Amino acid sequence: MCAPYDAQAMPIKHPDISQETHVLGDDTVQTVVRAEQCDALAARHIAHVAVVDAAAPYTIVRTNLSGAFLQVCLAGEGQTLLDGRWYAHKPGTVSFAPAHVLHAFHAVPGKRWRMAWVRFRSDSMRSVDGAMAPTLSPFDGRVLEHAILGLSGEMQGAADPGTCAVWVDVIERYLSRILEPLQREPRLLPVWNAVKADLARDWSLADLAGLANTSEEHLRRLCQKNLGRSPGKQLATLRIAHAAHLLATTSEKIEAIAHSVGYVNPFAFSNTFKRLTGFRPSDYRKK
Structure with a gap:
């Protein structure tokens, strides 16, 4: 992923993202x-x-x-x-x-x-x-x-x-x-397919590297090159994307959704969800 906006180098006023x-x-x-x-x-x-x-x-x-x-x-x-x-x-x-x-x-x-x-x-x-x-x-x-x-x-x-x-x-x-970025790097395809099939699992970097049949450091390099993020950030992104889907399409309780995507602590889930989407899970569901 490209370098993020630098607020000190370019002070740009961004819009309110709390409403359509x-x-x-x-x-x-x-x-x-x-x-x-x-x-x-x-x-x-x-x-x-x-x-x-x-x-x-x-x-x-x-x-x-x-x-x-x-x-x-x-x-x-x-x-x-x-x-x-x-x-x-x-x-x-x-x-x-x-x-x-x-x-x-x-x-x-x-x-x-x-x-x-x-x-x-x-x-x-x-x-x-x-x-x-x-x-x-x-x-x-x-x-x-x-x-x-x-x-x-x-x-x-x-x-x-x-x-x-x-x-x-x-x-x-x-x-x-x-x-088709994952298809350009076939070693990543089984990794994220396995993760998406079992988001609730407590995945370690060693687990992910084993699925890719590579070292942990090389997995980091592959993810950074092909996805623009570390394996840990990719895992969090997939978890929160699925949680957002469940919040938008089901009536499951938020705590149950958090557990289903691998978060034992609802507070940690809420903080990560807000960081990646801009909303707390309850506010996201209302919208």
């Missing part, structure tokens, strides 16, 4: 294609795609993201909240926010921010609980931008279903290239 916010501003221009308009997007379980040229006060806060969200910075700079921390979102980087997490982003005053995004529907495999952790990683999104604009142009013209399907296939190919 959707502010475009007069200087923001959006090109959006939605699944309601395009059968090819609906078939891929994509809610909508967009290219946005934004300027302050452009601000989006989603307190319970129902479907996963991918966003590529094309030019300029914005700020994106992931894992409970603000990051500078600059050209050549892509962010991914799983479903059922706190997610926010905003333009920086005095700077334009051009981006492309893809919002997945809640029934997409990319939105499945635990499919992927929040991440900010390198990716040149210019071809994805062109594919989205090509689809938009076709929708505004002949809207030929076959041509639209071709554009959506191109979009899907680039999404697959971005969203």
Whole structure:
């Protein structure tokens, strides 16, 4: 994951993340294609795609993201909240926010921010609980931008279903290239599959390294390179992502949910949940 925002080097005022916010501003221009308009997007379980040229006060806060969200910075700079921390979102980087997490982003005053995004529907495999952790990683999104604009142009013209399907296939190919970090490092795949199958277990670093058939130090390096976080932080992220899913979709008691994802101490669970989502579990459930 890229370096987090440095409050001392760049004092930027971030929005209130305690409530849903959707502010475009007069200087923001959006090109959006939605699944309601395009059968090819609906078939891929994509809610909508967009290219946005934004300027302050452009601000989006989603307190319970129902479907996963991918966003590529094309030019300029914005700020994106992931894992409970603000990051500078600059050209050549892509962010991914799983479903059922706190997610926010905003333009920086005095700077334009051009981006492309893809919002997945809640029934997409990319939105499945635990499919992927929040991440900010390198990716040149210019071809994805062109594919989205090509689809938009076709929708505004002949809207030929076959041509639209071709554009959506191109979009899907680039999404697959971005969203398969675990498959690029096969040693990590059995590790996190085993963890997701038994989140309540008291996993040690030695346990995880054994699943990867590598040393503990090498596992740290693999996780940092491929996931942008340590094994311990990845474990916490998967646990809290599943807990958020349960809070949003079931009526289970919070203490029972904490135990089911490996937290014996409800207070420790609540603190970790707030650090990663911005909310206490009880407040998250209310929202």
